[in-house]
Amino acid sequence: MEEWNFPPKYSNDYFPEPASPYWFRDRETMDPEKRDELIVARIRDVMAYAYDHSPFYQRKWDKAGIKANDIRTLADFEEVPVVTKQELRDSQAKNPPFGDYLCCPESDIHHIHGTSGTTGRPTAFGISRRDWETIANNHARIMWGMGLRPGDTVFVAAILSLYMGSWGALIGAERLGCKAFPFGAGAPGMTARAVTWLGMMKPAGFYSTPSYALRLAEVAREEGVDPREFGIKVLFFSGEPGGSIPSIRDKIQDIYGAKVVDCGTMAELTPWMHASGSADTEGMLLWQDIVYTEVADPNSNRRVPYGEQGTPIYTHLERTSQPMIRMVSGDLTHWVMEDNPCGRTYPRLPKGIYGRIDDMFQIRGENVYPSAIAEVLEGLAGYGGEHRIIISRGGSMDELAVQAEFNGEIARQGPDAVRALGEKVEAELSRVLGVRALVVMVDPDTFPRTDFKAQRVVDDRDLYQSLNQKRGG
Ligand code: 8LH
The missing domain is CATH 3.30.300.30 (ANL, C-terminal domain)
Known part of the structure; x- marks a missing residue:
């Protein structure tokens, strides 16, 4: 069950050999040049699909004079114009509620989520059942790479509402065969209750933002509880910098006596764990066969060489409802291509994502x-x-x-x-x-x-x- 096609086909009862550190050994450890060739083929597939199903991409690429079949190399792909958050908002304002980049019939939508929209019009995510299952499979695979296993309890300590962070962690845990615990966050008194529940359930996995893990530790201590008593093995974080910042990561690892894994990109790019560390590799690996990431010069939108800093531009290779093709993040990071301790042959963000260009x-x-x-x-x-x-x-x-x-x-x-x-x-x-x-x-x-x-x-x-x-x- 290690096919790599577009649209993807996942079998929901697949599991790797228990002793394998990899969910899909070939995809994770293949020669990067070979992977790049396959990525180019996937890019053509997803672009052809998006062109056929979405007036948004038709307009954009017709104007630029670009066709899916023109893309023969990753350098050719740099000619494809980027997608901005503002374009998505405009598309949804003109074609409510999901925008004319929705590539599936509205009747296929299985979940609605969205941005918080604290400034301006929020963006709605319409996610088909097929994509929901793809996301769950992608996240289960990456969580396996973090060292989580079927039967482990995974405690999700983020608000279960519009936010895709919490839902992405939850459905990954479900697909992995874990005891998924959607505890949530955000209600008054909930952090003190989290301390009680963590003590009762002793989860192997814990998901939140890094800031919240620090907050929770303060509350635990106020309640006279040492966070090490929770018995957590892996804390996986997304949403903000922290998991790859040595002083913060080491402090949290020390407080909980657990490993910290940094992951997460943008809600639009769900499966957002496609940038994620693993049990043995710090920083974030770019799981390029799920979402192809370019770290690019923010002025030219062309890739910078490994070792340099730029803004991530993301392309879905497996989503079919609202595929993002060259969505520019406005974040900052630097990437390297080195041998990774876990054996995966992906590029890596050694310091994670350090912030937004705006910030x-x-x-x-x-x-x-x-x-x-x-x-x-x-x-x-x-x-x-x-x-x-x-x-x-x-x-x-x-x-x-x-x-x-x-x-x-x-x-x-x-x-x-x-x-x-x-x-x-x-x-x-x-x-x-x-x-x-x-x-x-x-x-x-x-x-x-x-x-x-x-x-x-x-x-x-x-x-x-x-x-x-x-x-x-
Ligand atoms: C990060 C990180 C990270 C996100 N290190 N900065 O949680 C993942 C997804 C669901 C999420 O947070 O999406 P949302 O709300 O669209 O926010 C995206 C932004 O959050 C992203 O552009 C980054 O600035 C930041 N972010 N994960 C550093 N691990």
Whole structure:
């Protein structure tokens, strides 16, 4: 059962040999050049299919003068115009509710999900039953690679609503033959209840955002529970940077006594686990035979060489309801092609996805990512677990201020310890970022915690001025 065709055919009772580290050995370990040839063939298949079924792709490619059959190499594919989130929103506004890139009859839709739509019109995902099963099979395969096995309990600690993260983890666990536990998140008091349930169920697998795993550990400790008692073996995270940031990953691994696996791209690109680490390989592997990923120059939308940084552009090779073909993410990462400890022959994102181009800011000529600040803070003993990043303009240049919590231990030691920690934070930030930040230490638990993705950047000129005055600047 290791076919690789478009549309894909999966048998829902297939399992690899129990001792195999791979679900589909050939697909995962084949010569990358051979895989690239097969990817080109799959790209032609999916493009021909999308052209036949969707006015959206017809318009786009007719205008660019491109046909599926023109694609003979991966370099040819770089000529295909990218798809943006805005185009999807426009298509859905004109052709409600699923847009004219829906490639299956509306009657085939089995699940509706969507973006949160906190700004502007949300995007609706119409997922056919066939695709739902494909996603489940893809995710089961990748979760097998993380070391999860049939019979394991998998605890899903993310909201089960519009968000595809939680559902993707859930259906992967179901297909893998796990005891799937859709615990959810987001209701008042739910984190304390999660502590109780984790203690009762002792799951092998746990899914959430990295921020929420840290939050949960704080609540467990407040309840007098050591998170190691949950007996978790694998924490797999998506939704935000963290799982591939060494200081955060190591801290969480230490707190839970479990392995952290980073995964996840975009809801539109579900099966979103197609970028995922494995039991033996850190960072994220690009499972290119499921979704073909190019790390590209954001100006030219052409691939950058391995070793360089760019934005991921994604192409579904197995979806048939709303296939995304060269969807540009606006995220930032860098990719490498090396031998991977797990033996899979995929390219890898050693530092995961570090953030969005939109979230990057420039301070005196240096590019600064919020995740780099989190990385520094999480690596310092005495950090209280939350912070805010304030970008402002003090005079003619942008300025950076960081409000960081100290922990209870530093609070007990008194003001000298707080001051010393503040100086350490300032020195470390300046060493790592290459720019000076105004650092203000704040009491433990100053900032609210999140049960989803952390939002830490505040773009606020007035706040900068008042903090600077408070600090005597
Ligand atoms: C990430 C990561 C990651 C997502 N490291 N940044 O959770 C996976 C899917 C369902 C998801 O979060 O989709 P959504 O809500 O469309 O958000 C996509 C964005 O989230 C993506 O563009 C990234 O900026 C971020 N993200 N997983 C770092 N493992």
